[in-house]
Amino acid sequence: MSTNAPEFRLSGAHALAGIESALKSEFRLEEESETRFDHVYYDSFDWRLYQAGAYLRREFEKDRRHLIMSGLGDDSPKESVAFTGDMPRFYWDFPESVLKENISDILDIRALLPLFELRGVSRSFRMLDDARKTVLRVQLKQGSTYDAQGRMGTHVDGIVRLVPVRGYEKFLRKVSRFLTAEMELVAVTGSLFDELLASIGKVPSDYSSKLDFWFTPDMYSEAVARHIHLHLLDTIESNIPGTRDDLDSEFLHDLRVAVRRTRSALTQIKGVFPEDVVERFKPRLGWLGQITGPTRDMHVYLLAFEEYRDSLPERYRRDLDPLHRFLLVHQRTEHEKMVKQMESEEFLQTLADWRSYLVSPDPGASALPNTRSAVSETAGKRIYKIYSRVLDEGLAITDESPPESLHELRKNCKKLRYLIEFYRSIYPEKDVKPAIRALKILLDNLGLFQDLEVQALKLQEFAHQMGKEGEVPPDTLLAMGMLVDGLMKRQHQARHRFGQRFALFADKENRDHFKRMFSQGKVKQAA
Amino acid sequence: MRIIGVYNIKGGVGKTATAVNLAFLSAQEGHRTLIWDLDPQAAATFYLRVKPKIKGGSRKMFRGKRELDGLIKGTDFENLDLLPAEFSYRNMDLMLSERKKPARQLLRLLRPLSEQFDNVILDCPPNISLVSENIFRAADALLIPTIPGTLSIRAYHQLLDYLRENKVRGVDLMPFFSMVDRDKHLQAEVMQDMTASNPEMLSARIPYDGDVEKMGIHRAPVGEFAPQTNAWEAYRALWAEVVQRLK
Numbered sequence: 001m002s003t004n005a006p007e008f009r010l011s012g013a014h015a016l017a018g019i020e021s022a023l024k025s026e027f028r029l030e031e032e033s034e035t036r037f038d039h040v041y042y043d044s045f046d047w048r049l050y051q052a053g054a055y056l057r058r059e060f061e062k063d064r065r066h067l068i069m070s071g072l073g074d075d076s077p078k079e080s081v082a083f084t085g086d087m088p089r090f091y092w093d094f095p096e097s098v099l100k101e102n103i104s105d106i107l108d109i110r111a112l113l114p115l116f117e118l119r120g121v122s123r124s125f126r127m128l129d130d131a132r133k134t135v136l137r138v139q140l141k142q143g144s145t146y147d148a149q150g151r152m153g154t155h156v157d158g159i160v161r162l163v164p165v166r167g168y169e170k171f172l173r174k175v176s177r178f179l180t181a182e183m184e185l186v187a188v189t190g191s192l193f194d195e196l197l198a199s200i201g202k203v204p205s206d207y208s209s210k211l212d213f214w215f216t217p218d219m220y221s222e223a224v225a226r227h228i229h230l231h232l233l234d235t236i237e238s239n240i241p242g243t244r245d246d247l248d249s250e251f252l253h254d255l256r257v258a259v260r261r262t263r264s265a266l267t268q269i270k271g272v273f274p275e276d277v278v279e280r281f282k283p284r285l286g287w288l289g290q291i292t293g294p295t296r297d298m299h300v301y302l303l304a305f306e307e308y309r310d311s312l313p314e315r316y317r318r319d320l321d322p323l324h325r326f327l328l329v330h331q332r333t334e335h336e337k338m339v340k341q342m343e344s345e346e347f348l349q350t351l352a353d354w355r356s357y358l359v360s361p362d363p364g365a366s367a368l369p370n371t372r373s374a375v376s377e378t379a380g381k382r383i384y385k386i387y388s389r390v391l392d393e394g395l396a397i398t399d400e401s402p403p404e405s406l407h408e409l410r411k412n413c414k415k416l417r418y419l420i421e422f423y424r425s426i427y428p429e430k431d432v433k434p435a436i437r438a439l440k441i442l443l444d445n446l447g448l449f450q451d452l453e454v455q456a457l458k459l460q461e462f463a464h465q466m467g468k469e470g471e472v473p474p475d476t477l478l479a480m481g482m483l484v485d486g487l488m489k490r491q492h493q494a495r496h497r498f499g500q501r502f503a504l505f506a507d508k509e510n511r512d513h514f515k516r517m518f519s520q521g522k523v524k525q526a527a
Numbered sequence: 528m529r530i531i532g533v534y535n536i537k538g539g540v541g542k543t544a545t546a547v548n549l550a551f552l553s554a555q556e557g558h559r560t561l562i563w564d565l566d567p568q569a570a571a572t573f574y575l576r577v578k579p580k581i582k583g584g585s586r587k588m589f590r591g592k593r594e595l596d597g598l599i600k601g602t603d604f605e606n607l608d609l610l611p612a613e614f615s616y617r618n619m620d621l622m623l624s625e626r627k628k629p630a631r632q633l634l635r636l637l638r639p640l641s642e643q644f645d646n647v648i649l650d651c652p653p654n655i656s657l658v659s660e661n662i663f664r665a666a667d668a669l670l671i672p673t674i675p676g677t678l679s680i681r682a683y684h685q686l687l688d689y690l691r692e693n694k695v696r697g698v699d700l701m702p703f704f705s706m707v708d709r710d711k712h713l714q715a716e717v718m719q720d721m722t723a724s725n726p727e728m729l730s731a732r733i734p735y736d737g738d739v740e741k742m743g744i745h746r747a748p749v750g751e752f753a754p755q756t757n758a759w760e761a762y763r764a765l766w767a768e769v770v771q772r773l774k
Contacts, residue, residue, distance in 0.1 A: 041563035082557060126603065131576055131578075132576065132746075133603065134576075134601075134602075134603035165600075165601035165602075166599055166600060166601035167577075167598075167600035167601055168600070168601065209684055351755065395674075
């Protein structure tokens with residue numbers, strides 16, 4: 001209920017004691033409490049809270065455990081909730097509260113991970129007026145930060161925090177004036193959170209699964225390609241620990257997307273790497289995709305499980321419980337298998353070899369046609385070629401075409417999308433956006449069509465496997481059959497919508513737009 | 528936001544002590560709590576060390592010229608704020624009657640605070656008036672401290688009659704025995720009879736106790752200066768029962 005609580009920070013071992021005695025000689029202060037505090041700060045791996053302008057900390061004070069979400073700008077607490085037991089990891093572990101509602105939108109399926117810890121001592125004083133009424137609270141804090149591994153970051157020598165009492169703000173102004181004018185302290189405007197992060201060497205938003213390159217049109221194609229690949233390799237490697245420890249399903253997802261993008265870039269960016277290099281790494285990178293596939297499948301079904309269950313009439317829902325148990329058991333075993341592969345020599349060597357290739361100059365590359373060409377020349381050409389292929393393939397699809405023709409089209413659409421995303425920064429943003437949007441609408445349709453088919457087939461496969469592994473109640477098989485039926489119906493609808501979606505993608509306006517951008521090379525002008 | 532009135536037609540029944548102690552318990556549990564002292568004697572305001580004065584005067588407040596928000600004072604306790612009383616409250620009936628829908632003015636004034644507070648406790652002046660009618664219409668629950676005695680039973684029945692006649696519904700009546708003296712046999716008999724005929728009676732009982740009297744010396748809730756006492760235990764039990772009933 002407090003309004004703004006100004007904060008002053010001190011440095012030097014004895015500064016806080018000095019301020020305490022100065023305040024006591026000037027004002028009527030009475031010590032209220034001395035508590036040890038232990039605050040752990042959390043965010044998701046991809047900094048979702050930070051991106052949303054907030055941070056979350058867990059407070060242990062006396063016997064109370066609280067989660068408090070604060071705004072980044074001024075460290076002002078926004079929402080809080082008390083909890084018991086273990087620290088919630090996902091939003092669904094939170095006690096019912098406004099905080100839970102707010103954080104669910106931000107975190108989605110990502111886990112909260114500890115960033116750092118601030119431990120120390122906080123002393124609270126009341127400032128009294130003539131009637132011995134508390135008119136202001138003064139908190140003096142000191143402590144140290146520790147990173148997630150428990151290594152000490154820095155000492156926080158002193159924080160003076162003035163907490164106003166409602167209706168008595170003039171005392172806040174009085175003490176603030178004293179601290180600034182007499183003690184020459186400066187009220188802090190920046191967030192303490194940012195400073196603490198820096199103290200343990202953390203850079204906010206140092207990870208994002210989004211591609212965010214800054215290429216200029218005149219850069220050499222080879223340099224750009226290496227940069228893209230190195231970025232993707234960093235993404236793969238930074239997701240390995242979280243995937244191994246199964247912190248949340250997005251680590252594996254991001255890792256797999258980066259592998260797919262790598263494979264696509266390797267074959268689609270032509271004439272910058274020697275053919276034998278491409279051929280050497282293609283199967284090895286493909287293998288990374290293979291060994292991580294089965295675990296991802298299990299994640300997909302577990303994430304979709306609630307939706308599956310809710311798609312059935314109420315009385316059949318419990319019949320899916322054996323399927324849920326099956327998925328959980330297999331998720332664990334597939335994960336163990338995957339981790340073994342990830343710790344294998346082959347896995348580690350593949351990544352090491354790939355990195356070593358990307359960071360060393362390749363004398364063989366200079367003879368290739370595109371290495372020294374400006375990226376503005378090669379990128380557009382390649383994008384337009386794949387775009388034309390997508391157009392041809394799509395136009396050839398009729399109502400009678402087999403599903404495979406749509407799957408093939410999807411593959412090329414994805415290649416196209418990756419290419420546009422890799423090179424997005426050399427084109428004016430206002431032109432790239434509509435191109436990606438048009439492609440996304442088509443891709444969503446094709447993705448749904450294929451995913452629903454795969455899911456239906458997989459569910460059939462699971463039913464057989466469950467039968468092999470032991471008794472399956474007939475009701476469970478029936479319920480799974482209903483799921484398959486529902487998926488097939490939705491797939492049929494997706495197929496039905498394809499014609500219209502593709503027509504939208506291939507209309508004259510879009511065709512002209514793609515042509516202008518990629519065939520006629522409408523790149524950004526040099527500043 | 529839950530609104531709890533502490534009320535009795537009779538004065539001197541331990542009303543303000545109840546309001547202040549329960550508000551303190553609510554705040555201790557982490558609920559953002561406001562106590563609104565509506566009694567011109569301003570006893571709750573005194574207990575919480577706030578000056579009995581409303582910036583700009585109470586008439587302006589009732590006219591809606593000043594929002595309650597700016598008149599609220601923080602107490603010495605975390606989560607507990609106070610809207611002080613002042614002597615002009617003795618004319619509150621008059622001020623309310625000048626307004627349209629005079630019986631719903633408190634509710635109108637409180638509504639904008641619903642985001643800021645979880646519990647609002649009204650310390651009400653005794654007797655039946657337009658002020659008390661406002662309280663009946665605003666409160667979710669009415670706590671009625673009752674000294675076990677024949678006059679108190681009569682006062683309680685007067686209240687019930689009044690509520691029925693004026694069609695006041697939707698307020699949960701929670702009478703409870705206050706200032707209970709264990710040595711008085713007559714009180715025990717009255718309590719037995721009254722509980723039997725009024726099942727809504729809460730079972731928690733507040734004793735007649737020196738520690739409650741000392742609130743005026745310490746100018747604080749009992750739990751602040753005498754937490755390990757019978758009196759405080761009794762208030763805790765009372766609050767637990769109220770919370771349970773409100774669920």
